[in-house]
Amino acid sequence: MLDTIRQIETPEGVFLRLHAAGALPRAQAWLIDFAIRAAVFWAVMIPLALLGEGGMGIGALVVFAMTWVYSVVCEVWFGGQTLGKRALSLRVVGADGAPITLVPSVVRNLLRVVDMLPGVYGVGLISTLVDPHARRLGDVIAGTMVVHVVDTLGGNQVPTVPAEAPPRALSSEEQAIIVEFAERCPQLTPQRQRELADLLSPLTGQTGDAGVRRLVAFANYLLGRA
Known part of the structure; x- marks a missing residue:
């Protein structure tokens, strides 16, 4: 659960030091994002519930967007940071330190389903403890990692x-x-x-x-x- 340093050599021969985020700050960022998604869900669902089945259908789309689209949009178009990660000064980047792109973001977020098994991010927690750069399984497969912003901006x-x-x-x-x-x-x-x-x-x-x-x-x- 400790943070680790990953040193990468760029094609120009310059070394970058990425400070990989451990399980604790990542969990805190996830809790903030969860609270934001929950607040948006209830703020939207209360008026939609008055619209009957049509409103519930729209609500289902809102749930889908907040569960899957929110993280991808933030990571790809807002500098690798959801609101929770921004609050904790974390950022998702490629394993080579480059900004994350669409496909890796989609892969790492889809694999949350696996990382959450058998509950409370069990697989993900074990992966962060075993991986030398504290990556959950989704990050390992997608070729991404979560780092502290201060190091990516060195x-x-x-x-x-x-x-x-x-x-x-x-x-x-x-x-x-x-x-x-x-x-x-x-x-x-x-x-x-x-x-x-x-x-x-x-x-x-x-x-x-x-x-x-x-x-x-x-x-x-x-x-x-x-």
Whole structure:
């Protein structure tokens, strides 16, 4: 039930760290979504009940939409977040860290029927405990995972400055070090930034604040920013 870190290397050789969400925050998000669906159901069904059989037919469509369509629409068109996941700062993404698309979303949500067996998400809970990235069976088959938003947005924490190409080709490990440094800059004191940047002065050709700025410029280049 503990959260885990998944490190992925992009085709550009940049490493992404995805903080996989454990069973507890996912269960809390599900409860919030369940409460929202229940509230909408009763708000709609009370007036529809006055319409007789026609109203009940419309109510059945509402139940279907809230049970199956709600999650898919939120995941595909609202950044991988239902209202419950947004409240818990969670997001559904592809196993490679890419935004979730329609087919994987449909698959993972249809397989909730299996994950709920034999009741109270029994299969799903066992799967999250066994899988190294806390995925329920539906996520394993669909090739998706639920992560904490702060980790999926790690690259956006890099200060935006004019990008600059490194003076030589960098290994995947060197690229990851530079991007990680730039991500951590906002949390480091200026003295610590300069201290770390000076370690890479053979690459930047600069020391002190100039070295820090050049490393951040390299990071922006590695992240594909113009």
